[in-house]
Amino acid sequence: MKHVRMIAAAAVSVALALGAVAWIGADLLRDKTSSSVFDIGGPFVLASARGGTVDSKTLAGQSYAVFFGFTHCPEVCPTTLYEMSNNLVSLGDAAEDFRVFFITVDPARDTLAVMKDYVSNFDPRIEALVPTDDQLKQLASEFRVYYARVPTSDGGYTMDHTATTFLFDRNGSFTGTLSYDEAAETKQAKLRKLLGR
Amino acid sequence: MKLYNQIVLASALALACVMTIASGQAHEITFGNLVIHHPWSRQSPMAADVAVGFMTITNNSKEDDRLVKVTSEISTTVQIHDMKMVGDVMKMEELPDGVIIPAGATVKLKPRALHIMFMGLKRQVVEGEEFSGSLTFEKAGTVTVDYEVAAPGGDMSDME
Ligand SMILES: [Cu+2]
Numbered sequence: 001m002k003h004v005r006m007i008a009a010a011a012v013s014v015a016l017a018l019g020a021v022a023w024i025g026a027d028l029l030r031d032k033t034s035s036s037v038f039d040i041g042g043p044f045v046l047a048s049a050r051g052g053t054v055d056s057k058t059l060a061g062q063s064y065a066v067f068f069g070f071t072h073c074p075e076v077c078p079t080t081l082y083e084m085s086n087n088l089v090s091l092g093d094a095a096e097d098f099r100v101f102f103i104t105v106d107p108a109r110d111t112l113a114v115m116k117d118y119v120s121n122f123d124p125r126i127e128a129l130v131p132t133d134d135q136l137k138q139l140a141s142e143f144r145v146y147y148a149r150v151p152t153s154d155g156g157y158t159m160d161h162t163a164t165t166f167l168f169d170r171n172g173s174f175t176g177t178l179s180y181d182e183a184a185e186t187k188q189a190k191l192r193k194l195l196g197r
Numbered sequence: 198m199k200l201y202n203q204i205v206l207a208s209a210l211a212l213a214c215v216m217t218i219a220s221g222q223a224h225e226i227t228f229g230n231l232v233i234h235h236p237w238s239r240q241s242p243m244a245a246d247v248a249v250g251f252m253t254i255t256n257n258s259k260e261d262d263r264l265v266k267v268t269s270e271i272s273t274t275v276q277i278h279d280m281k282m283v284g285d286v287m288k289m290e291e292l293p294d295g296v297i298i299p300a301g302a303t304v305k306l307k308p309r310a311l312h313i314m315f316m317g318l319k320r321q322v323v324e325g326e327e328f329s330g331s332l333t334f335e336k337a338g339t340v341t342v343d344y345e346v347a348a349p350g351g352d353m354s355d356m357e
Pocket residue numbers: 074278279280289312313314
């Protein structure tokens with residue numbers, strides 16, 4: 001009888017231990033899933049509308065944001081860039097050396113000259129970058145950004161694209177996103193947090 | 198004299214009131230059985246080639262109608278588009294057959310949804326200005342409307 005009780009107790013301990021392992025395992029997995037978002041982004045060297053190129057390696061010590069769009073965008077792109085401009089002003093000194101890169105997903109129409117004029121509407125910390133088709137493909141896979149041409153009846157096209165802003169800290173590590181649907185205050189709070197890092 | 202002053206003051210106040218209301222008021226066009234409420238647009242970024250238009254259309258007739266064609270003085274091309282967010286992706290497509298305005302119903306063209314797309318801008322669309330255009334309905338015919346231009350990122354949906 002004593003024997004049976006000991007076996008039962010042992011079984012319970014094993015079950016508890018297994019449970020604990022499963023619990024920790026699940027936690028680790030969950031961590032792994034959330035940390036997989038930290039893989040977003042990658043090094044880039046892209047032509048800038050200001051002339052020359054921007055090399056992400058030279059950004060050490062500066063936090064920055066990356067947004068993909070196109071100048072024929074009716075709503076999401078101008079709204080995002082106006083909102084970002086307002087946020088940069090509201091953030092004051094904290095955002096002094098913050099940089100924002102607006103990368104076109106429509107390099108066929110968005111030449112360096114077009115992008116230069118377009119970003120002149122916004123805060124000067126917003127810089128326009130124009131990738132080649134191959135660079136764009138590479139960026140899209142690294143940032144997990146979707147973009148596609150949608151033809152229109154006039155023989156032209158519009159672009160579907162990911163409307164997320166990606167945030168990187170002073171070490172160049174991806175720290176999170178601003179989603180288009182978030183309230184302006186939420187976006188500003190996230191930027192404030194990023195700049196405080 | 199005192200009364201006179203009061204009348205002058207009251208008149209001035211009344212006039213100021215009327216003017217304030219007039220400049221910030223929603224406008225409405227009744228066209229047969231259709232009511233088109235407050236067409237508006239948004240300032241487009243300088244150098245941008247596109248702008249948007251929004252409005253609310255109510256069909257008071259017993260028959261469906263359809264907005265089939267749109268023109269404007271500010272662009273070479275005008276299309277009717279639908280936009281939606283699918284997850285984090287902005288998706289937009291042209292509605293080549295236009296928009297049905299069902300009998301007795303109201304259809305709202307607004308940000309992040311159905312909109313008029315002005316393409317091939319002849320000039321920048323600037324806040325505070327107005328521009329005109331036409332709307333052609335399958336049954337009701339063609340009507341001229343004026344769009345009021347909101348600030349960049351502004352929203353006049355509440356006035357629709
Ligand atoms: Cu559109």
